[in-house]
Amino acid sequence: MTLLDFLREYLGMTGTNAGCRTGDCGACTVLLDGKSVNSCLVLACECDGKAVLTIEGLSAGGRLHPLQEAFMDEGAVQCGFCTPGMIMRGVEFLRGNPDPSPAEARVAIEGNICRCTGYENIVKAVLAAARKMKGGGVA
Amino acid sequence: MEKFEYLKAQSLREAVDALARNRGKAAVLAGGTDAIPAMRRGKSSWKLLVDVKGIPSLGGIKAGSRAVSIGSLTTLAELASNPVIIEKLPVLSATALNMASPQVRNRGTVGGNLCNAAPSADLAPPLIVLGAKVKIVARGGERTIPIEEFFEGPGITAISGGRGILASVIIPLPKPGTKISFKTHTPRMAMDLSLVSVAAAVRRDKGRIAEARVALGACAPVPLRCRDAEEALAGTSGEASDAERAVEALCAAARPIGDVRASAGYRRDMAKEMARRALAEVLS
Numbered sequence: 322m323t324l325l326d327f328l329r330e331y332l333g334m335t336g337t338n339a340g341c342r343t344g345d346c347g348a349c350t351v352l353l354d355g356k357s358v359n360s361c362l363v364l365a366c367e368c369d370g371k372a373v374l375t376i377e378g379l380s381a382g383g384r385l386h387p388l389q390e391a392f393m394d395e396g397a398v399q400c401g402f403c404t405p406g407m408i409m410r411g412v413e414f415l416r417g418n419p420d421p422s423p424a425e426a427r428v429a430i431e432g433n434i435c436r437c438t439g440y441e442n443i444v445k446a447v448l449a450a451a452r453k454m455k456g457g458g459v460a
Numbered sequence: 461m462e463k464f465e466y467l468k469a470q471s472l473r474e475a476v477d478a479l480a481r482n483r484g485k486a487a488v489l490a491g492g493t494d495a496i497p498a499m500r501r502g503k504s505s506w507k508l509l510v511d512v513k514g515i516p517s518l519g520g521i522k523a524g525s526r527a528v529s530i531g532s533l534t535t536l537a538e539l540a541s542n543p544v545i546i547e548k549l550p551v552l553s554a555t556a557l558n559m560a561s562p563q564v565r566n567r568g569t570v571g572g573n574l575c576n577a578a579p580s581a582d583l584a585p586p587l588i589v590l591g592a593k594v595k596i597v598a599r600g601g602e603r604t605i606p607i608e609e610f611f612e613g614p615g616i617t618a619i620s621g622g623r624g625i626l627a628s629v630i631i632p633l634p635k636p637g638t639k640i641s642f643k644t645h646t647p648r649m650a651m652d653l654s655l656v657s658v659a660a661a662v663r664r665d666k667g668r669i670a671e672a673r674v675a676l677g678a679c680a681p682v683p684l685r686c687r688d689a690e691e692a693l694a695g696t697s698g699e700a701s702d703a704e705r706a707v708e709a710l711c712a713a714a715r716p717i718g719d720v721r722a723s724a725g726y727r728r729d730m731a732k733e734m735a736r737r738a739l740a741e742v743l744s
Contacts, residue, residue: 343497356566362493366466431650432561
């Protein structure tokens with residue numbers, strides 16, 4: 322059983338979306354020990370003893386993560402299917418690169434496909450979250 | 461996905477034994493980025509997956525004075541960001557960074573890219589021109605072979621069918637005066653395989669080409685070292701006419717297939733163009 326199926330079918334945590342199931346679309350991206358991975362390409366049993374962070378676990382103390390807020394503020398969501406994967410990938414990216422250029426933000430989401438937005442507002446949201454987090458928000 | 465057994469190997473010996481005992485029925489699980497979708501699609505139906513990620517000796521990048529050793533479990537992300545590789549073998553870090561996506565690079569390994577033995581495996585051509593060797597651990601002991609001898613066909617290697625584990629890739633540090641280039645052609649930057657790739661390495665000594673290596677990817681059943689192209693360059697002063705003779709030799713060796721990504725004719729034309737670009741860079 323893949324980590325994706327384990328999350329959705331066994332734990333009932335459907336925040337992580339199942340898209341292509343072949344590692345191409347990025348919709349099922351979660352953080353495994355802090356690194357973004359396609360959960361459809363990981364077996365659940367490989368995660369024994371590891372930390373898995375999904376979109377459900379991102380808010381802290383009743384407050385959304387700055388990147389979640391930025392997605393709302395910038396209108397980076399249309400149908401929403403790619404959003405959890407985009408955000409989990411964005412969270413890892415901003416941890417490693419807190420002050421990215423627009424070009425870097427664009428390349429960072431090269432493994433996440435969005436068919437609605439044209440990516441413009443997603444890139445804007447990643448950059449806005451970076452500014453917000455530098456201002457002392459939650460990381 | 462069909463049912464299978466999962467073994468988390470604690471040692472290299474345990475993994476090698478499990479593969480040998482279950483010949484043709486077991487596969488190594490490293491990053492899983494090729495193995496898991498292949499099983500889901502029913503392309504492979506392994507009865508046993510041997511997870512080697514808990515074997516410490518398969519990981520890590522070690523730099524010596526004359527060679528760098530890259531453990532087979534090194535992820536593409538680690539290869540892309542390792543300071544030793546960036547400094548001493550930048551062609552490898554740049555190649556790794558261009559492969560797949562961040563998520564796949566966080567999981568996919570150097571050993572997996574080579575053992576999956578796709579003719580388009582992007583690490584293969586640069587490793588061939590670097591003169592890399594692979595260390596194989598099998599039941600009978602360990603051996604080291606030139607990387608171009610590791611590939612035997614599409615998806616087939618010297619260790620297919622449970623005949624061992626790829627432990628590391630050993631790369632001699634390029635001698636002073638060596639120029640290396642790797643050109644890939646792919647219609648999309650992310651998440652796509654190379655339609656064609658050409659790697660070249662040239663070392664000059666007093667103006668003459670003392671050593672030349674050329675390799676071609678995605679244009680034959682295996683990543684191909686092209687000795688005819690190398691001979692066309694060796695001993696010359698590397699003029700444009702010498703480069704063109706090498707390009708012709710390389711095109712003569714190309715036997716591309718036509719598939720959903722590109723026709724054979726298009727691959728042939730692009731092989732010529734990538735060869736010209738790679739050689740122009742190393743001969744400049």
